[in-house]
Amino acid sequence: MIEYPSIMPSAKAPREPCIAFEKYDGSNIRVKYTRNKGWHLFGSRTQMFDKGHPFLGAAVDIFYRVFENPLVDLIENEFPNEREVIAFLEFFGDLSFAGWHDPNDPTKRLVCFDIMVGHKNRKFIMPQDFVKMTENYNVIVPRVIYVGNLNDQLIADVRAGKYGVVEGVVCKGTQKTGAHRGGIWMAKIKTQ
Numbered sequence: 001m002i003e004y005p006s007i008m009p010s011a012k013a014p015r016e017p018c019i020a021f022e023k024y025d026g027s028n029i030r031v032k033y034t035r036n037k038g039w040h041l042f043g044s045r046t047q048m049f050d051k052g053h054p055f056l057g058a059a060v061d062i063f064y065r066v067f068e069n070p071l072v073d074l075i076e077n078e079f080p081n082e083r084e085v086i087a088f089l090e091f092f093g094d095l096s097f098a099g100w101h102d103p104n105d106p107t108k109r110l111v112c113f114d115i116m117v118g119h120k121n122r123k124f125i126m127p128q129d130f131v132k133m134t135e136n137y138n139v140i141v142p143r144v145i146y147v148g149n150l151n152d153q154l155i156a157d158v159r160a161g162k163y164g165v166v167e168g169v170v171c172k173g174t175q176k177t178g179a180h181r182g183g184i185w186m187a188k189i190k191t192q
């Protein structure tokens with residue numbers, strides 16, 4: 001299963017139209033869907049896992065309880081001819097720290113931050129479409145912080161904490177590009 005691409009720092013990002021989403025401090029989770037098997041493979045950024053994993057296993061039950069049906073509805077209605085989809089989510093809780101998740105933390109949750117469709121020609125859903133589709137199908141996603149051009153003022157404001165985010169934001173370009181994996185450029189801006 002494909003891993004989520006690295007996200008460039010804001011200094012290297014193009015100064016182009018984007019949507020900035022809140023960035024959470026947790027573990028990157030990927031879940032693979034195929035028409036034949038449904039949602040059946042779970043992985044972190046670097047390894048596959050199942051519900052028996054000591055820190056990440058709780059994400060499996062949360063995914064099936066909260067995301068399985070809304071994401072299947074989204075796929076069947078918006079991408080009826082795609083046979084493979086990978087959902088990317090952040091797994092975190094109030095007691096999570098540096099990739100460790102307290103097994104007894106009742107606040108653990110998932111937020112879907114990206115969806116990649118396709119088997120051979122994989123592409124991310126464009127961020128503006130991602131926002132509309134996930135809203136239509138009640139999929140929990142990160143808060144949209146900003147819509148407009150990535151610029152030095154946005155970077156300074158995020159770093160200074162003016163948007164009320166703890167970790168920072170991820171900016172995603174709103175125009176397709178073949179230069180970046182998945183067809184979209186992405187840049188992160190962290191708070192100080």
